[in-house]
Amino acid sequence: MKLKLTWLMTLFMAFVMQLSFAQEKTVTGTVTSATDGLPLPGVSVIVKGTSRGVQTDFDGNYSIKASTGETLVFTFIGMRKSEKKIGQSSIVNLAMAEDVAALETVVITGYAGATNSSKVTSAIATVSAEAIEQIPINSIDQLLQGQAAGVNVSTGSGQPGQSATVIIRGRSSLNGDIEPLFIIDGVPVDQDNFRSLNQNDIETMSVLKDAAATAVYGNRGSGGVILITTKTGKKGSGIKVQYRSLYGVAINPQTRFDVMNASQFLTFQRDLLPGTQYGDGLSDATIAAIAGQTNTNWEDVFFRQAKTKSHEVTITTGGEQATSFTSVNYYEQEGITIGSDLRRFSFRNNFNVNSADNKLNFSTNLTMNYSVSSFVVDAARGGNTGGQLDNPFIVPYIGLPYLSPYNPDGSINIYGTGPVSGGGSGAFNADGSINADGANGFQNTPFIALNTAAVNTDTESELKIVGRIAADYNFAKNLTVGTSFGLDYTNVESLFINTPSSIRGLITPNPGSELKGSQSESFFRDVNMITNAFVRYDNDITDKLNLNAAVFAEYNYNNRQNAGFFASGLNPALPGSGSGFAPGDLTEGDDNDVYNYIPGVFSSESELALASVFATLAIDYDGRFGFGASIRRDGTSRFVENRDGVFWSVSGRWNIDNEAFMENVDWVSTLKLRGSYGVVGNQTVGSRYQGLQTVNAGSGYQNTNSYALGTLIDPAIQWETSNQANIGLSFGFWQNRLSGELDVYNNNTTDLFQSQPLSAAGTGITAVQANVGDMTNQGVDLQISYNILRKSDSNPWDITLNANGNYNKNEVNSLPGEFTGNTLRNQEGRAAQTWFLPRWAGVNPANGEPLYLDIDGNITNVYDPNNAVYLDKNFDPTYTGGFGADIRYKGFSLNALFAFQADRWKNNSSLAISEDSGLAGFANQSVTMLNAWTTPGQVTAIPALSNGGLRAIDGDRYLEDASFLRLRNVSLSYNVDRKVLEQTKVFTGVRVFVQATNLLTWTKFRGFDPEGTNATTFFDFPVPRTFTLGFDLTF
């Protein structure tokens, strides 16, 4: 098509230019692109002030008759107009620079697909492939951190592949889903599972933030929508093969607390700590001897240098009518502690074809992935709290420093040592026999964690398929029909084995059973199917008025099945096999009547269906004004009485830059005012059968089958409604060197899915979830980019600074009973997730007692929960965002991205444990405990140890500022010069890079990692620092 056009133009120009006058000389030259040095065909070359002109040929060459002193004007779409005066030389070459101002970006807006950015009426942020490719973070949602204004991303664990929690423009729900809807190539996918997907396949991620963009997603859109578009080939680009690889090492983050060493700890136990413990009565010499022999910093034992590697081959093709993108990727990433890793194999094929007349389009997207994850017993895993003694991240806090991690032969000890009274870990009795209780006791914590990581199994193998087939046909003038079918298929097989000889195996199925160990497996399948059909009308009614309207029907069905078994009493010779399970009817005990090995089985299934019709309308007048509207009617199986909801939006824009009065205002390249208002819903509240009063079958008194009332429901339950207003300004000044978007929004969630307190006496239940309550998020999004230096003929430097930020103010407007929660509350008139605690006021220098403030702010020595006050500190950050730089010089480029969250408060229970003298008999403590009050007049932060463990009556003592600024990613890459590559005759592109991820974090939070997704941190798996190098070879 393009070729045809070029020929036609050449012919046309040739015809026109036959009328020529001057005969001075023939000027020749080559026009190339300044960005990549490739020849530019079809550039119009005109002698200024005349009508003489030619076009460059395929090799960018031209030849024109002109006289010295005349000026040649070069113009080409998308390139900056350039003038060259003809001197003595009759050769005039030109490297044309891109006209950034004129190059309008394309934005993916949802059902309308790619839309010219000037025509967009809604608030959308776009993250491009370059920003996320080859970064060793294996979860798409995590990659959004710091990338877009108003998108708050937090990760709860450093397990490779861990899904993040994404909150767009503040928490929009208190008990329902708060995360956005994720859609990959038109298929809604599980928002909490991306570990099997290859992020290098992504072309763009569009974050849809206001109702104008999300209302078309109806009762799933209130938390925003993230549209992920994967790569395709470009027509006419031929075949391109690329090999990419990545190698890296991850290490633990900086430790922001100090625990005692062996000598400090034993001396502390002896001299300061009341009660009876190992350190008592040890002489200085003995302590020195013990500490001289063993002084373990358990952090060194549990953290490792974790390897990452990735190999990927992609093949992109582009013919006249068909394009394709294929990728095959192997990815392997270890967690920073033993036993945590992810291995993944990903495959993708995207294929597009259209008929010769361009009327029929057909496309398929298919990705099939298999991943195997191994887990440790971290705080985010399953129903864990973090306090599990096999959590590796509890050990650096409480592992006793006088215990050696090594056996006498130098190997790692994974069972523990002798009796506690002799300075051991309690795993073995004095006679050398194993002590099952001691082995599972506090002192043995480091060995329990090592043991579980070393010999027990906790894995998930996942098959994940996301695919879609779509076709549309322009069957009549202005009319197109289309249909699509999409699938998100997830199959997870979980395997959990407590090996008979493991420490946990010793007490499994129970301490007295003769056979030990247990195995459970489960098979989980989640299938989400979506089918869609539409009719679209698109017409330029006049040459100024364009109208685009479409009507859609959609059906979404989800089926989830989960089944599994639990067996115990394993034969160690048959690990992992059912042949090794003890028979369920095996009896033991004195009377041979005790059943220790009764296996367990389970099977469950649930469904969710959503049927919808919706319509969109877009009107453009003269490129100056635009109007958009959408309406969607969703019916959901989740609710019964109130099944159908209607969601809608209206939006408009004024492209000020296209007005006649702006014609001479050269410094303004882009100026667009946008506004929208709409109503979006959130149906992801409660269970999948929230509209039905259920009765649960289960086991009751004497283990008999039983029926019991399920969760009490409100039969009138329905979706949450979010009423969203947005006003935005898109701007670009000085050839878009300074560009950005400023948006202010006001989102009001009504019908919050919220506990309606009930009288337990009157109803038997404390609360029913109902649509009560009202909450507002108001805020500002600013996204700005400044191109300080722009590459040109004379300047090899290109420097762009960019920044984005969000200020969000959340307020709970109304709640039944005014508040919910205990210490972390949602309270009317305050932001959600606000802390409510009694205030800690330090230590009384006179007697070492802990002091508090009472409700009036007076000092008291009595802890009383009734003295709790609102602290004006919230878990959700008020400010989030990111900033960075993109610096290019010749083949080099340096990219940096910083991410931040500010005004965010978390309860640091990990630290509280290490300052709890009640635990100091058997757990290591923070070095701060050495400053415990001992003498009247002593000013210290640590109360006298005679007060015992104070963790239950700490108040806000450990409420810490968890704001952070993080150097999220920094990379330096080098693209080998094209001329060099030409010599090789093999490569068309070679890029090498070095990169550091999460390299630096600035925070006041005292722990490994301020991030996390829990308001109370309790031995979380921290996000690692990762160093990688890699290269991309294009053939």
Next chain:
Amino acid sequence: MKKYLSILTITVAALFVGCSDSLDRFPVDQLVEETAFVTVADLQLGLNGAIGNYSPNQLVAFNSIFTDNAGLGVDNGGQELNTLNQIINADGGDRGLWFTRYGAMNDFNRLFVSASNITPATAEQEQYNNILAQAHAFRALMHYELLLYYGVDMTDPSSAGVPYVDYVSATATPARNTTGEVLVAIQADLDAALSLFPSGFSDINFATPDFITFLRARIALETGDNSGAIGFTNTIIANYPLANATDYLAMFREDANSVEVIWRYDAVQGSNLLDTDSSLNGIWNFTGPGPFIEMSTELANTFSPSDIRGIVNIDPVSTPEEDIYIIGKYPINADTQAINDFKAMRVSEAYLIRAEAYAKTSQFGLAADDVFAVRSIRDGAAALPSYPNIQFALIDILAERRLELAFEGHRYTDIKRMRSVLNTGIERDDADCGGAIPCSVPFNSEKFTFPIPTLEINANANITQAPGY
């Protein structure tokens, strides 16, 4: 191209039409209330669930840990500190008794509603009646317990009691009934249960006619109806022997004897050691004897060496030389899974109820005989006590109840009931308190009446808070 058009048109049309019927989705793993209870067998399943939602564990835990019977365990990592530190206020400290009792009450009340829609066949009549009898009996028991802990004064019929609930509602906000009203309703439930029991029903795992009599004896004692208490306990004592030392040891150490048990809450495999919510052992122990709560040193030292109860209560793995006394009443035992029934009503308690009732009616000789009956069968070295006055008698009866009913959910209510005569509250020994662990709850403390939980106050404008909170 026509064929593409027709394919697409058909697809679009099919989609528009096909979707709307597919939104009626019913749970696969659950029943829907309207269709769950159809037969008597369904009702039986409902009864199993409702009794399963009654748990004695909260009372055992509270009465043990809040009082002078327990102390901080050697393996304590923060567990149970609120109860040990005697923190009780509207936001917590009652161990959720209000919610679990009224929650189970709702299950029984729903059972009545479901039963009213079912007409049993003749062959099912007895089962149907027994289901209703159990429901009446448990409803009475739970109202009694609520009244005992949350009621302002058991002995004053006009005082504020607790809401008496015999209905199913999704919106009710009941006020406190008076103590007298609740007691009348309890007696009505007990009468109804008696009239419905199948003749000769005597399964001690369930409510039986003797269960009713025993509960009436407890109520009579608490409400000051001493002659009633004597009358009801006479019936019980006539029917059940006291366990001898062998039987006693088997009863607790191996969960294998029930000669003196009138009612037990039956624990079976599943409600075992590994399930800390339902295991009595799990209240104070980790897996295996790793105590976060121990027996108080004071109590441990109170058991005479020849007292079989000391041998049972102080677990053999204890190390007295280190002051580590592990509570052994609900041990791992031979099944290795710590499956222990809760022996909720034992005849020895009936003796001590009668002793107290005798003492309160100044029949000190009879009171001493009853105390001695229990004391001597537990400890061969015991001597017959004699009581010069009521204070002496009650002090001795309280002490005997402490030993006989240790860790069985009585200590707090015993102190509460007798404090009006004895003027003593909860007094811990110096060996068991200090620092954050308080040593004393004065006899006139508000902590002897449970506060109405904040959640109830917030949801129920008609309820009134207990004095002092």
